[in-house]
Amino acid sequence: MKASSLARAAFDALTARKDGPTLYDLCDPIFRRHTGSGDAHIVKFYNTALGNPALRPLLRRAGLPELRDPARFKALQDALIAARDQTEPDWAAIGQPVADLLDTVSLQHPRPPKASHAGATPSIADIDTVIRSCAAHLLGSYNKNGFIPTYAAFNLIGDPDMHGREFLMALTGLNARGYKNSTLLFTLARIFIARSPAAKLINPPWAGIAEPMWEPVQIRHRSAYYDAFFTEALLSFGETGLASQDQTAQSRRAINAMIEFCLVTSREEVKSHDGSSVNVITALAPPPHPRFSRFFAQIKQDLGFGIYVPDCDTTACSFSAATQAGSTDPILNQPLLDFYAGYQVNDGANEPLVTVPINDNINYDGAIATWIDNLAGQRPYGNDLDPTLNLDVLEVSFRNCSRWQVLETPKRLETVHRIIGFQRRLVESGAFADPRSHIYYLPELYCAYFGRCYAALRALPEDTQRKLDPDGTFELIKPHVLAYVVNELIAHEMNAFDAALALIALGHLGAEVSLFIPPLQCIMRSRSEGGRKGPFKAYEWNKMKTPTRILVGGPEVTSAFVLMGLALARNAMQQSG
Structure with missing residues (x-):
């Protein structure tokens, strides 16, 4: 505005x-x-x-x-x-x-209104320039702060x-x-x-789908969930071959520190449904690790947001990032699927597990709920269930399929099959495209995360893929997601974050290179929009619908997603010649 x-x-x-x-x-x-x-x-x-x-x-x-x-x-x-x-x-x-x-x-x-996407295809050189700019922003922020911050803001x-x-x-x-x-x-x-x-x-209009975070009060903080995705972004930068020797060394130091924050600093012991002890990853580590300012730490306490518990999503994403980074921490040997099975909804029999069913337009059967009871038995948010979180559970299970002996353990394989069945019903019904179906994310982000999950599955041997997905659900879902990205996202006005999500979905799902042009053009038009804070503005990455719409994102978050999207587009363009 x-x-x-x-x-x-x-x-x-x-x-x-x-x-x-x-x-x-x-x-x-x-x-x-x-x-x-x-x-x-x-x-x-x-x-x-x-x-x-x-x-x-x-x-x-x-x-x-x-x-x-x-x-x-x-x-x-x-x-x-x-x-x-x-x-x-x-x-x-x-x-x-x-x-x-x-x-x-x-x-x-x-x-957003329909958009025409006339103009030239951005060159590889232009893409490389923006990738380097985003990487420099992330590394510079890490060097300045000792971590890469994310921000929360209330949209009243x-x-x-x-x-x-x-x-x-x-x-x-x-x-x-x-x-x-x-x-x-x-x-x-x-x-x-x-x-x-x-x-x-308080709620002015904006361009695109992801909401810009222009509220005057934004709370800077750190979480293992964010560190996991910043790790993936820096790994993606390294895979482009564009990092200098010094940037490669900086990236490795930052990645090692973020993985330690995820697996050590944010580690929390909880009880599994069978009474055994399991180490999971908490959503917000105890002070001083979240790195709130003293002012906002007091406000957070005054507002009643003092208790945070572990969650299935932060645990899955932290394990996934650590696996990709080559971590050998023994915590990764825990077969999370055994633990997640205790939070899996069983055809109505334990649906009371979901105490805040505000997206009850979808069938929960087979899906994993969000929040994990801590050792004191606290679950301040009750529990809810989000489709995108369940993609993260699948993705980390695919990456650790051999380590966790998923194929050799019938119960673990059944847990995977039931989550895949949940995703199939969600997409076949069209509910994945309805914002109401999602607690913490946009449908557009679901599409990007499905692409990420699809790529993790397709990286496995073909025989393993068939056993994990015997009904071909991922190939059934793929055209639905691509159709949504093509017809609903890139055919309309986008902002830089929307465009990054489109590129991530298109790149992982092997879309035609011509489809990359609209989101690439959007990103090129948007570069430098962030002013002194970074190449791009802060946009909504995820949200909490309760107690109100709490947005989470930041300039660094946008840089991370743009970097990952451009790296995939660059690879597709190079392969196509």
Whole structure:
């Protein structure tokens, strides 16, 4: 959005006619100066996240006419008081008046216009220049910070797929009270935001699909999940042959340090379903390892995001990156499939394992849930299930097929077959293309990750491939994914991150080289858009739909994905001549 448009949106928000009670009319009497008994966290959360001086001016005129009804206003206030004061709140009852209001909000996923892609095909020399620029950005960031940072930001407008029904699922399915509090209050705030002029300022339009991270407050941090993909990006750079001798040495030092962070610093012991102990990888290592600033560390604590537990995705991606980097850490000898089997949904028999089923439009049978109980039995997010995560489980299983003796162990092979069956039903139904089916990712990223998983399978001996995928599911899925990339992604307006995802999918799936031209052109047009922060802007890599839409990405993330996409395109172009 242009500066003039932002200024106009700010003016409209600050001068709008007040059309009913506002968020602050509703909540200030309950939370602003409350010093009595009850849950102190919800009071602190309100004052830190919603009642702060930065947000107040934008929402002080954002009223809801329905709340002029005294009975409705009182019912909503009584629900908030119950959330504050009751020891064991009835969250379904508390959430219902908020859910009713949430259903008045109508948001849409991005719908980029059709695009024409006239112009010359970028040259190998141009591609090499951008690859080197992205690699220099990653290595420079590592040298400056001692790690490659990623950023988190809240989009207070929320997610288009979170309606009243899904909100109640989250409110009752999350375990930690802090997350219930944040889900309740963030959802309440998004109603006032979405139905006011402030929406245009807080959620301005953008080009393409992946959302730019232009929120003013971005929280820098480090996680093993991110280090795993930065490792893959630097490995990809090395495979291009474009790295200088010094860059090769720098890359190896960074890769070794990131693998150590994944497998050692972020290692956590948990109990498997059979009672044995297993080492997995936590989503966020304990302080000081996440590298939050002191300011944001305190805010994170105040907002109730203090407990993080291991997850199946971070564990899979960390093991995969370490395998690709040639690590010999004994942790890699653990056959993760034995552990993952305990988190696999069995045809409805253990679907209560998924306590936050906000994507229940898909059939969960055979898929692996997200979050892992820690040794204390904590699972603050409850549990959910994401299709892209299950691609990561397959990918790491393919890379470690021999080490884990997958073919020789019927139970492990069955676990793989059932995950593949889940993916088959997802794609055959067309649900993979529906944003609602995904908890943490975009359909476009699912396509890129399917390409990555497909390449890992095809790197195995043919007989092994047939045993892992006896029904030919990967070849069945491939044309569906390619059709989505060609007809829905690259045929429309893209941004640099979209284009990188398209190249990753096209490159791994062996698409015609002519299809690489639109995303390559987009990346060439976008280079230098990041200004002083890097070659490209920060875009949405992944998200959390609960407690609100929390985006994760960063300029370095965009550089990593662009590098990997361009490396694949470069290889395809060279092979085609």
